[in-house]
Amino acid sequence: MKTLYVEGDTFLHRLSPRTKLVGLAALSLFLFLIHSPTVLSVSATLGGIVYASLRLGWHQSWLRLRPILLTIAIVALFTLVLNGWHDALIVITRLTALALFAAAVTATTSTGDFIDEITRLAMPLERLGLVRAADIGLSIGLVIRFVPEILGRYQAIRDAHRARGLKVRPLTLTVPLIILTLKNADEIAAAIDARGVRAQK
Amino acid sequence: MDIRFEQAEARFEGRTVVHPLTLSLSERRIGVIGLNGSGKTTFARMINGLVLPAAGKVTVNGFDTGKDGDKVRGQAGFIFQNPQNQIILPILKEDIALGLKSRKLSKAETEAAVEAVLARFGIAHLGERRAHELSGGELQLAALASVLVTRPDILIMDEPTNQLDLRNHSLVERTIHSLDENIIVISHDLSLIADFDRVLFFHEGRLAHDGPPAEVIARYRELAA
Ligand SMILES: Nc1ncnc2c1ncn2[C@@H]1O[C@H](COP(=O)(O)OP(=O)(O)OP(=O)(O)O)[C@@H](O)[C@H]1O
Ligand SMILES: [Mg+2]
Numbered sequence: 001m002k003t004l005y006v007e008g009d010t011f012l013h014r015l016s017p018r019t020k021l022v023g024l025a026a027l028s029l030f031l032f033l034i035h036s037p038t039v040l041s042v043s044a045t046l047g048g049i050v051y052a053s054l055r056l057g058w059h060q061s062w063l064r065l066r067p068i069l070l071t072i073a074i075v076a077l078f079t080l081v082l083n084g085w086h087d088a089l090i091v092i093t094r095l096t097a098l099a100l101f102a103a104a105v106t107a108t109t110s111t112g113d114f115i116d117e118i119t120r121l122a123m124p125l126e127r128l129g130l131v132r133a134a135d136i137g138l139s140i141g142l143v144i145r146f147v148p149e150i151l152g153r154y155q156a157i158r159d160a161h162r163a164r165g166l167k168v169r170p171l172t173l174t175v176p177l178i179i180l181t182l183k184n185a186d187e188i189a190a191a192i193d194a195r196g197v198r199a200q201k
Numbered sequence: 202m203d204i205r206f207e208q209a210e211a212r213f214e215g216r217t218v219v220h221p222l223t224l225s226l227s228e229r230r231i232g233v234i235g236l237n238g239s240g241k242t243t244f245a246r247m248i249n250g251l252v253l254p255a256a257g258k259v260t261v262n263g264f265d266t267g268k269d270g271d272k273v274r275g276q277a278g279f280i281f282q283n284p285q286n287q288i289i290l291p292i293l294k295e296d297i298a299l300g301l302k303s304r305k306l307s308k309a310e311t312e313a314a315v316e317a318v319l320a321r322f323g324i325a326h327l328g329e330r331r332a333h334e335l336s337g338g339e340l341q342l343a344a345l346a347s348v349l350v351t352r353p354d355i356l357i358m359d360e361p362t363n364q365l366d367l368r369n370h371s372l373v374e375r376t377i378h379s380l381d382e383n384i385i386v387i388s389h390d391l392s393l394i395a396d397f398d399r400v401l402f403f404h405e406g407r408l409a410h411d412g413p414p415a416e417v418i419a420r421y422r423e424l425a426a
Contacts, residue, residue, distance in 0.1 A: 005292075007329065110292070110295070111290065111291050111292060111295060112290070112292070112294075112295040112298065115290075134302075138289075141289065141290045141291065141295075142289060142290075144290075144291045145288070145289060145290055145291045145332060145333070148331075148333045149285070149333050152333065184283075184286055187281060187283060187286040187287075188286045188287075188289065190246075190251050190281070191281060191286055191287040191289065192289060193251060193270075193274065194249060194251060194274055194278070194279040194281075194287075195274075195278075195287070195289070195299070195300050195347065195348065195351075196271060196274050196275055196300065196303065196351070197289065197299055197300065197302065
């Protein structure tokens with residue numbers, strides 16, 4: 001997994017992160033309230049046009065959208081078998097529209113902007129004394145930063161098992177992975193302290 | 202720079218790892234050597250307050266590590282043994298900017314500071330890169346940039362040339378020699394600290410020798426032989 005942001009200067013890049021996030025939230029609500037296949041198909045087509053306007057190229061777009069589109073296909077297939085073609089059509093158009101708009105937003109919002117916006121949106125919670133808003137933004141950044149690292153470590157442990165002729169079982173892999181991850185978590189926490197990221201102002 | 206240890210001691214789970222130590226540091230470049238497990242990292246972490254003394258006290262430029270941890274860490278930057286755990290945000294530029302958050306700079310000022318520090322370490326081309334894709338040498342330089350962007354008075358580095366290939370090793374070594382900050386470098390790489398102003402040699406949690414590099418390194422070689 002990588003961060004999905006791409007540099008650029010399209011209309012969507014210039015739109016404020018807040019407009020995009022709030023817009024996306026409103027749109028998804030709308031898509032789930034609508035049951036007309038026609039309106040949903042039009043939405044999916046619009047999503048396709050918006051996404052295409054980012055000019056990522058066919059290959060890039062396919063690489064980015066492949067996992068989510070495959071998931072949608074599977075869900076639609078099950079719906080087809082269980083509920084018939086009408087429901088399947090609704091599911092496929094609704095989820096495709098959502099996926100395309102969401103992908104367009106993630107491709108045009110940098111992680112930094114995204115974190116800043118989440119932090120701002122969490123400010124009311126901070127005022128209620130529930131959390132520190134900056135921590136929520138930081139946590140999201142940490143997840144995006146370290147998920148690839150943890151996946152890489154999972155592969156390294158799997159390779160180490162294979163190299164030593166040990167059977168690769170999810171459980172035997174998980175235990176060393178958890179230990180390594182916790183050890184790293186300690187170091188990352190120390191780094192956050194050392195760099196004064198959470199220092200009281 | 203003015204670092205003082207006054208009978209400062211570090212313990213983990215009741216075990217003393219750094220025995221009561223009294224010492225004052227003001228030289229610009231200080232090396233720290235010793236066998237594995239001798240307490241070097243713990244000593245360094247005591248300086249920036251990541252490890253607090255179980256007894257005694259440590260002050261950095263007048264700030265007590267136990268009472269003024271945040272201020273101490275503003276004075277003393279730290280580069281960890283594993284620099285990959287020190288890059289906190291996915292994109293290098295964003296990570297470097299993170300350290301400046303509490304300064305409340307404008308967006309343009311932040312960007313200028315980030316560009317300047319990237320250029321300083323010759324890694325301007327890595328700004329948009331993802332941290333998990335960087336090589337060992339690139340990570341070490343990135344960690345330097347992320348710490349020095351806040352202009353700390355003192356920079357502590359824990360085995361900065363560990364695990365680097367020959368080219369990255371000399372790149373990082375040259376970079377360290379070109380720094381004009383006060384530096385404290387822990388290293389098993391004796392040539393790196395051979396021309397420093399002072400070297401501390403830890404053995405079994407005690408400061409066994411302390412003085413000019415040639416002398417202290419000779420003692421270390423005797424012990425290791
Ligand atoms: N967080 C901790 N909890 C318990 N024991 C620790 C902790 N950190 C260090 N130690 C112990 O303290 C002793 C000194 O460790 P330290 O990491 O300071 O050594 P070092 O000189 O840096 O070694 P190396 O050259 O291997 O990095 C070791 O015996 C170590 O096991
Ligand atoms: Mg160490």
